[in-house]
Amino acid sequence: MRIPIRIDEHRPEPLYHQIESQLRGLILGGQLAEGVLLPSIRELAASLKCSAITVRRVYQDLESEGLIRTRQGQGTYVARVEAEAREGHRVERVAEAFERAVETGLQLGCTPAEMEQIFRGILRKISDRRKEETT
Amino acid sequence: MTESAVPAVSLRHATVRRESFTFGPVSLDIPQGFVTAVVGANGSGKSTLFRLLLGLAPLAEGEAEVLGQPVAPGADERYKARVGFLAELPHAYEGGMTAEEKARFASQWYPGWSWERYAKLMRAFQADAGIKLRRMSKGMRRKSELAVAMAHDPELLILDEPSSGLDPFAWKTLLEELNRYMERGDRTLLIATHVTEEVKRIADYILFMHQGKALGFYEKDRLYDGWRVLVVQRRTDAEPQAAPAAELRRVPGLQGMAEAGPGLFRLETNAPEEAEEACRAWGWNILAMQRMELEEVLGCLIRKEEETR
Numbered sequence: 001m002r003i004p005i006r007i008d009e010h011r012p013e014p015l016y017h018q019i020e021s022q023l024r025g026l027i028l029g030g031q032l033a034e035g036v037l038l039p040s041i042r043e044l045a046a047s048l049k050c051s052a053i054t055v056r057r058v059y060q061d062l063e064s065e066g067l068i069r070t071r072q073g074q075g076t077y078v079a080r081v082e083a084e085a086r087e088g089h090r091v092e093r094v095a096e097a098f099e100r101a102v103e104t105g106l107q108l109g110c111t112p113a114e115m116e117q118i119f120r121g122i123l124r125k126i127s128d129r130r131k132e133e134t135t
Numbered sequence: 136m137t138e139s140a141v142p143a144v145s146l147r148h149a150t151v152r153r154e155s156f157t158f159g160p161v162s163l164d165i166p167q168g169f170v171t172a173v174v175g176a177n178g179s180g181k182s183t184l185f186r187l188l189l190g191l192a193p194l195a196e197g198e199a200e201v202l203g204q205p206v207a208p209g210a211d212e213r214y215k216a217r218v219g220f221l222a223e224l225p226h227a228y229e230g231g232m233t234a235e236e237k238a239r240f241a242s243q244w245y246p247g248w249s250w251e252r253y254a255k256l257m258r259a260f261q262a263d264a265g266i267k268l269r270r271m272s273k274g275m276r277r278k279s280e281l282a283v284a285m286a287h288d289p290e291l292l293i294l295d296e297p298s299s300g301l302d303p304f305a306w307k308t309l310l311e312e313l314n315r316y317m318e319r320g321d322r323t324l325l326i327a328t329h330v331t332e333e334v335k336r337i338a339d340y341i342l343f344m345h346q347g348k349a350l351g352f353y354e355k356d357r358l359y360d361g362w363r364v365l366v367v368q369r370r371t372d373a374e375p376q377a378a379p380a381a382e383l384r385r386v387p388g389l390q391g392m393a394e395a396g397p398g399l400f401r402l403e404t405n406a407p408e409e410a411e412e413a414c415r416a417w418g419w420n421i422l423a424m425q426r427m428e429l430e431e432v433l434g435c436l437i438r439k440e441e442e443t444r
Contacts, residue, residue: 009359009426010425010426012424015360042317043314043318049335049336051169051340051355052170052317053169053339053354054356
C-alpha cells in the first residue's frame with residue numbers, strides 16, 4: 001500500500017523526524033486502522049527515497065511507543081491504539097496549529113487582546129458559515 | 136537487515152599499486168544488509184576497488200576480507216561463488232556468445248544458480264536470451280548481463296555503473312529488481328554510479344572516492360540532513376563589518392564560502408544548526424537554507440582533501 005507521507009526537503013527537521021511524526025499522525029488520527037499491514041522497510045525507503053536505516057529507526061521508535069507491531073516473517077502491522085492516546089493526539093494537533101498562529105501574531109506585533117479578538121471573530125465567522133451550509 | 140557483526144567487506148590499509156595509479160591505503164567496513172553507493176569521478180579508483188575485492192588486483196600492502204574470507208594470493212577463493220559482479224565494460228571475448236550461452240557457462244560456476252530466477256530477471260528486463268551479445272544494443276546487453284550476475288542470488292552483489300546504456304523504463308525495472316534483491320535483508324549491494332538520482336533512490340550508505348583515496352563513508356540521510364547551504368546577508372541595523380569574509384570563515388562546520396553577490400555570502404556547512412546560530416548572533420540575516428546536492432558535498436570533500444596535500 002502507498003502511505004501518504006511527504007518529505008519536505010526545505011524543512012530543517014531531519015528526514016527520520018519528518019517521516020516518524022507523519023506516520024504517527026496517520027496512526028493516531030485513525031487513517032491507518034488497527035491491523036493494517038505497513039510496507040516493508042525496503043519498500044517504504046524506496047517510495048520515500050530515503051535509506052532503509054532511516055525507516056528502520058522510525059519503525060523501531062513507533063514500535064517502542066506501542067503504535068505498530070512486527071510479527072516475525074509476517075511484516076509490520078498497525079497496533080491497537082487506545083482512545084485516550086487518540087484523544088490526546090487530537091488536542092495536541094490543534095494546540096500546535098494555535099501555537100503557530102500565536103507566533104505569527106507576536107512576530108507582527110499583535111497584543112494578546114487583539115489576538116483574542118481576532119480568534120473570536122474567526123470562530124464566529126466560520127460557525128455562521130457552517131450553520132448556513134447545513135441549513 | 137540483520138545487525139551483523141561481520142561486515143560484507145573489510146579493508147585495512149589496503150593498497151593496490153599500478154604503473155600510473157595507486158589505490159589506497161584505504162581502511163573501511165561495508166556493512167552487510169545494506170546498499171552502499173560508490174561515488175567519484177572517472178579514475179577515482181571505483182573499479183580498482185571492485186577488482187581488488189574479486190581478487191583481480193593484488194594487494195601491495197594491507198588486508199582485505201570479503202564475506203568473512205581473506206582476499207590474498209593462495210587464499211581460499213570459494214567466496215567468489217557467493218559474489219555477483221557486473222563489470223563496467225562488457226568483455227569483448229564474450230561477444231560471440233548468446234545470453235543463453237553465457238548463462239549456461241555461469242550456471243556451472245555458481246552453486247546457487249537458479250534458472251527460474253534467471254528467466255524471471257530476463258522477463259522483467261524484456262531481454263532476449265537467443266541473440267549474440269555482440270549484436271545486442273548496449274542497453275540490451277547490459278540487461279542480460281545483469282540477469283546473469285544476479286541469477287545465483289549472491290550474498291554480495293557488485294555492480295559497476297549498471298545503468299549505463301539503459302533507457303528510463305529499463306532503469307526503473309533495474310531499481311525495482313535491486314530493491315527486491317535487498318528485500319530479505321541479509322544481502323549486500325555495492326554499486327558504483329554517476330547517477331545522483333540512483334544514489335538518492337537506492338543507497339543507504341555513500342562512499343566517496345577521489346584519486347584512489349576514500350574521502351568519506353556516510354549514512355546517506357545523515358549526509359543530506361547534515362550538510363546545508365546558507366545564504367547570509369549583513370543585517371542593516373548591525374554594525375558594519377570591515378572584513379565580513381574573515382568573520383564568516385569562523386562559522387561552525389564551514390566547508391566552503393563564496394560571495395554570491397554584493398554583501399551576499401553563500402556558506403556550505405556540515406553543522407547547520409550551530410552555523411545558523413552563530414550567523415544570527417554576529418548580525419547576519421539567513422536568507423535561505425537548503426540541503427546540499429551530492430555533487431556539492433563531493434566537491435567540498437575534494438577541496439578539503441587537496442588543501443591538506
